[in-house]
Amino acid sequence: MKKLTDVVAILKGDPRADRAVPPTGFTAQLTLLTAAAMAFLGVFALALSLATARLAERWAGELAQSSTIRISAPQDQVAVQTAAALRVLNQTTGVASARALDPAEQRALLAPWFGPDLPVETLPIPQLIEVIETPAGYDAEGLRLRLRAEAPGGVLDDHTRWRRPLVAAAGRINALGLVSLALIGGVMVAMITLAANAALSANAQVIRVLRLVGARDSYIARAFVRRFTLRALSGAAGGTALGMAAIALLPKADPAGGFLTGLGFTGAGWILPLVIPPLAAVIAFWSTRLAALRALKEIT
Amino acid sequence: MIELDDVSYSYGGDALLSDITLRLAPGSFHFLTGPSGAGKSTLLKLCYMELLATKGTVTLFGRPARDIGRDGVAMVRRRVGIVHQDCQFLDHLPLLENVALPLTVSGQSTEAHMEEMRELLGWVGLASKLRALPPELSGGERQRAALARAVVMSPDVILADEPTGNLDWEMSLRLLTLLVELNRMGKAILVATHDLNLIRQAKSQVAARVLRIKDRRLQLAGADL
Numbered sequence: 192m193k194k195l196t197d198v199v200a201i202l203k204g205d206p207r208a209d210r211a212v213p214p215t216g217f218t219a220q221l222t223l224l225t226a227a228a229m230a231f232l233g234v235f236a237l238a239l240s241l242a243t244a245r246l247a248e249r250w251a252g253e254l255a256q257s258s259t260i261r262i263s264a265p266q267d268q269v270a271v272q273t274a275a276a277l278r279v280l281n282q283t284t285g286v287a288s289a290r291a292l293d294p295a296e297q298r299a300l301l302a303p304w305f306g307p308d309l310p311v312e313t314l315p316i317p318q319l320i321e322v323i324e325t326p327a328g329y330d331a332e333g334l335r336l337r338l339r340a341e342a343p344g345g346v347l348d349d350h351t352r353w354r355r356p357l358v359a360a361a362g363r364i365n366a367l368g369l370v371s372l373a374l375i376g377g378v379m380v381a382m383i384t385l386a387a388n389a390a391l392s393a394n395a396q397v398i399r400v401l402r403l404v405g406a407r408d409s410y411i412a413r414a415f416v417r418r419f420t421l422r423a424l425s426g427a428a429g430g431t432a433l434g435m436a437a438i439a440l441l442p443k444a445d446p447a448g449g450f451l452t453g454l455g456f457t458g459a460g461w462i463l464p465l466v467i468p469p470l471a472a473v474i475a476f477w478s479t480r481l482a483a484l485r486a487l488k489e490i491t
Numbered sequence: 492m493i494e495l496d497d498v499s500y501s502y503g504g505d506a507l508l509s510d511i512t513l514r515l516a517p518g519s520f521h522f523l524t525g526p527s528g529a530g531k532s533t534l535l536k537l538c539y540m541e542l543l544a545t546k547g548t549v550t551l552f553g554r555p556a557r558d559i560g561r562d563g564v565a566m567v568r569r570r571v572g573i574v575h576q577d578c579q580f581l582d583h584l585p586l587l588e589n590v591a592l593p594l595t596v597s598g599q600s601t602e603a604h605m606e607e608m609r610e611l612l613g614w615v616g617l618a619s620k621l622r623a624l625p626p627e628l629s630g631g632e633r634q635r636a637a638l639a640r641a642v643v644m645s646p647d648v649i650l651a652d653e654p655t656g657n658l659d660w661e662m663s664l665r666l667l668t669l670l671v672e673l674n675r676m677g678k679a680i681l682v683a684t685h686d687l688n689l690i691r692q693a694k695s696q697v698a699a700r701v702l703r704i705k706d707r708r709l710q711l712a713g714a715d716l
Contacts, residue, residue, distance in 0.1 A: 211595065213583045400579045404640065405569035406596035407562050491541045491564070 212397055212414040218390040222419055225382040226426030226471050227433070233375045234434025234464045240368025241463070242454045247361030250354065257350070258331075260289075260320040264344030273318050276342040280322060283337070285329030292319045320345075376474060379423075383475045387419055387482040398490055412483035416476055423475030427468040435464050492517060492647050492679055493538050493571075498547035500533055507533050509707040511547070515648055515679040520671075520697050522690045523683040524712060525704035531683035534704065535650050538681065539571050540564045552647075569597055572641030572678075574634070574651035580625035586636055587612070587621040593644045608643065615639045615669060630657035638669055648679045655686055663689055671697045 260280070264272045273291050280289035292300075294312050297319060301309055331349050338345040391398070401411050438455050456463070493515040500508040508530045515521065515538070523531050536542040537549055540556055549556040551567050559567060580589045591601040591608055601608070612618050615635040625633060634654055641649055651670065655663035667689060674680045674697055684690065693699050701712040 208595070210584065210588070211581060211592070213581075396579075397581055400581055401592070401596060402565070403568065403573060403575075403579060404593040404596055405565045405644070407565045409562075410596055488561075 208410060208414045209417065211401060212394055212411075212418070214418075218386040218393070219418075219422060221389075222383055222386045222422040222475070223426040225379065225386070226423040226475070227430035229375050229379045229382075230427035230430030230467045230471060231434040231437075233372060233467045234431055234438060236368050236371035236375060237464055237467075238438050238454055238456060240365055240372065241456065241460055243361050243365040243368060245457075247358050247365060250361060251358045256324050256326075258322045258324065259348045259350075260322060260338065261346045261348060262318040262320065262342065262344050263346065264342075266315060268344065269318050272342040272344045273320065276320055276338060276345045279334070279337050279341050280320070283329050283334055285325050285327055287323045287325045289320055289322045292321060317344075376470070379471060379474050380478050383419060383423060383478040384482045387415060387479040388486065390415060390419075391483060391486040395490070398487065402487075402490055408484060408487045411487060412480055415483045416479045419479040420472050420476045424468055424472035427471030431464050431467045435461070492552055494548075494550040495534075495537065495544070496548045496550070498537060498544040498549055500530075500537060500542060501545045506707055508537075508704070508709075511709045513702070513709060515681055517647065517679055518674065518677050519679045520674045520693075520699040521681045522693065522699055522701045522712075523681060523704065524685055524687070524690065524701060527685065529704040530707065531685075531704060532652050534709075535573075535652050535681065535683055538648075538650055539568055539573055565596075569593065569644055570647050572638075572644070572646040572649040574637045574641045574649065574654045576653040576656045580633070580636070582625050585622045585624055586617065586628065589625060590636060590640045590643055592640060597644065604643075611639050611643060612636075616665070631659070631662040634658055634662070634666060635669070638666060642673060642678075646678065648681070649673060651680070651682045651684075653684055654682060655684065655689055660688075664692065667693055667696075 260276055262269055262272050262276060277289055277291065280286050297316070298307065298309055300319075301316075331347060335347050338347060398411055435456075441455055493513075495511050495513040498508065498511045499506060511534065513521075513534075523534060525531055533542060537544055537556075538551075540549075540551065540559065543549075543556060551559065552570060554563070581592070584592075587608065588595070588601075590612060591604070594601050594604055609618065609621070612621060615638055617632060617636055617639065620628060620632060620636075625636070628636065634657060638651075638654065641651075649670070654670075655666055658666065663686065670680055670682065671693065690699070690701055694701070702709055703712040704710075
């Protein structure tokens, strides 16, 4: 509670204490610009992270609930094996529904490669069966064994082979976004600490005089901490506003869209970047406080 | 209030002060003299903890200096008024705010003390310079302002390091008179100076002890003064 009171007192400020430390133009601008730039980048890293999280979730969710059985058999066996496979599926625990795709659906699937007028009925192409799983899912290995016995031309593709790398890739990009956010925070700590140290060095004589007349370290540190915290807060607020405006101007975020068109915020996601300015202020508060108290130890 | 007991101070292996014993009691007035580089400033710095003794014990207001933390040092300095030869002001603040600085840093309202401050600055002859910035003041004005700042908290002890170093004789006498007045109010005064004329003048006004640093040791100055 006392710490919270201290923080409030620091942010509220003491105009006389503020006057004791002269403003330093260079470090003021450096802190403001750094906070603005880092917040701007932070908004994009956050957008990237959220977009990839959405993508990973969608891929994992959509693909996990469906699978396909491909019946590759001599033409006269296709109908029999399809019926056998559907019978097996109907008896399999964890399968919510199963149906054979009709020629129109198969034609639509092949259209990107062969055009819309492909005569699928006359070609020896495999029959596809779409399987929808229950949330609990089915035993893929058991189903493969039964298909081998009752519909030997049936090959179960549960999408695991290609879903896993996609979900992993999306997960990694998501992690990369989070690492970027952490790095941006780290750079902000470094820059604000450097700027605070520069300000402290530039004001060494002022600090010496203040110590000489009986100022405590916390009193002197407070003047610097308040200044840097407010600069970081206002800089980050500006940077965040610019970043959010830039994101808003990107092509509209499609909740079900691809990676690039989905790079943006949706719904409540727009609230998340607003956390960046207070976070920057917290970073500035502690960076400056630690730098100030460390520097003050050098002065008796 | 301030006691140095068998204190030595060395820097980089060289002894600057050896076996110093000194007591600054309430109402006492001491002059500290000796040639330049004898260690007068060093001794003063030991009294307000800018330096720590390498041997012996410095006791400030009943507490050994070694037991006093950084916040404690700040508290000690609120009870010790320090006048430096180079004054040490904040050049961006007007004189009034500079003189009020000890009040400001101790969290006291300068507005509440405004009348006293004006009176104090009038006492040191700077009533017309309240808004002047330190660089705009003459050497003598700065010295008197430094004295005003040193006493604004009504400290128990006043330490002055060559306070008349930049002043002409008339101004030196004026500053001396101020110090004597403060001493009569019960303040302990320690003035480091090599101005023997000033010491002689003071001895005609106040019962001052004159100490000399010679060969790193403190001794009572004799009849040569």
